[in-house]
Amino acid sequence: MINNPLVKKSLSKIVEKEHEETLKKRFKEYYPDEETPEGIDNLIRALNLPQEDIQHIANDIQETVEKTIIPIINALMDGIETDEEIAAKTEIKLNIVRKILYKLYDLKIANYKRSKDPETQWYTYSWKFDEEELVRQINEECEKELNELNATLENEENNMFFVCPQGHVRYNFDTASDEEFLCVCGEELVFQDNSDMIEGIKQSIKLTKSDLDSFNESLQK
Numbered sequence: 001m002i003n004n005p006l007v008k009k010s011l012s013k014i015v016e017k018e019h020e021e022t023l024k025k026r027f028k029e030y031y032p033d034e035e036t037p038e039g040i041d042n043l044i045r046a047l048n049l050p051q052e053d054i055q056h057i058a059n060d061i062q063e064t065v066e067k068t069i070i071p072i073i074n075a076l077m078d079g080i081e082t083d084e085e086i087a088a089k090t091e092i093k094l095n096i097v098r099k100i101l102y103k104l105y106d107l108k109i110a111n112y113k114r115s116k117d118p119e120t121q122w123y124t125y126s127w128k129f130d131e132e133e134l135v136r137q138i139n140e141e142c143e144k145e146l147n148e149l150n151a152t153l154e155n156e157e158n159n160m161f162f163v164c165p166q167g168h169v170r171y172n173f174d175t176a177s178d179e180e181f182l183c184v185c186g187e188e189l190v191f192q193d194n195s196d197m198i199e200g201i202k203q204s205i206k207l208t209k210s211d212l213d214s215f216n217e218s219l220q221k
């Protein structure tokens, strides 16, 4: 279950968040007077990041999930409970193991019990992975994505769209006629055939559904 693409996608959130914070800081430096966008994709677009940087972020996300987060979860699933034992087993640095454990805790997919060693008076934290919660979250995320895709599909199917040939704007019929079929740049808007886009959304819906089905089926085994 842990190597399922939907699990990896869900765990990517942990690393995405870090990149998002970095990009937010960068945006604030560049555009101190503008409202900082939310979400990594919106930030990438707003900052107009070069392809090379986008690739670097994508690689870092994938690598951290596969080489750090998943091995730590695997260790937890094998019944290893303390950060030190996880670090020894996975050969991942202790401070990184701790950082990831707390991030998993923030996402509610790991939890710990604290106990005091009667001799040393030190606290020990025994960690557990909450597989059921992760499964629940993945289902919830997919349902949300499907709802959004269906809403987009409905909007595309029930409207006509007009675009600036220079790519500045895309309006539905009502907005386009309010603007007298002119772009802010002065160019005349042209009708856009969105049937390829509709086909693309339908494909995404199909794919998301089948990914979710095979994920849930894999849990039965």
Ligand SMILES: [Zn+2]
Residues within 6 Å of the ligand: 164, 165, 166, 167, 168, 169, 183, 184, 185, 186, 187
């Ligand atoms: Zn224009």
